[in-house]
Amino acid sequence: MGLSMRLLNKVTLITGGARGMGATAAQLFAKEGAKVVIGDVLEEEGIEIAKRIKSIGGQCIFTYLDVTNPDDWEHAVRLTVSTFGSVDVLVNNAGILIREDLDNVTLEGWDKVLDVNAKGVLWGCKSVVPEMRKIGGGSIVNISSISGIVGLGYPAYNASKGAVRSMTKNLACLHAGDNIRVNSIHPGIIRTDMMKNDPHAQEDWQNLIPLGRLGESIEVAYGALYMASDESSFVTGSELVIDGGWTSQ
Secondary structure, X not given: OOOOOOXXXXXXXXXXXXXXXXXXXXXXXXXXXXXXXXXEOOHHXXXXXXXXXXXXXXXXXXXXXXXXXXXXXXXXXXXXXXXXXXXXXXXXXXXXXXXXXXXXXXXXXXXXXXXXXXXXXXXXHHHHHHHHHHOOOEEEEEEOOHHHOOOOOOHHHHHHHHHXXXXXXXXXXXXXXXXXXXXXXXXXXXXXXXXXXXXXXXXXXXXXXXXXXXXXXXXXXXXXXXXHOHHHOOOOOOEEEEOOOHHHO
């Protein structure tokens, strides 16, 4: 595989790892020597990514994981530890977007977005911290969004991603004594399946981004790789913005 070993033998659980940014991160992490557990509700896609990783010599398993369900979290963490021995890294990547502005927002839509994007991150952190304490530390990488920093987006999505941003800082301070680092990543407009259904033309977005193009999943994955690795050993409670300059305007 030509491993560069930035995550050699680090056991990593990635939610929403069946496609998009999560799948890209899973494959990159495996190439860097990590033992990867993909958690997702998309079973066929998740199993396929795990097979792809194993076909090139990586170590990877898939588990069904609804991030809003504490029982699923308990199972996923138990499976990770029983298979690979520990949990060194958690990437809370699972997220959804429902395009409801204030005029047409529904309680159902609001609750669903907050459940997945915010509560899912909370339960993920709660589930892995005890295991990370056992091994003397770890790294949690929470995928937020520039919508957690600026007003781009929809009320529920912005609220959920803002919650991830603030929760990350809270948990970073609470668990610094456990040597558990907690950081957030804030992608801008990234070329993913989520964006394919966006009512704005890609050209419209590109014109609003200083670098003049959409981001790619691999560019977010490299940010997550840095946060997951020991290279960021003095980084906690931080937010890494990967947006082509959007929030600098």
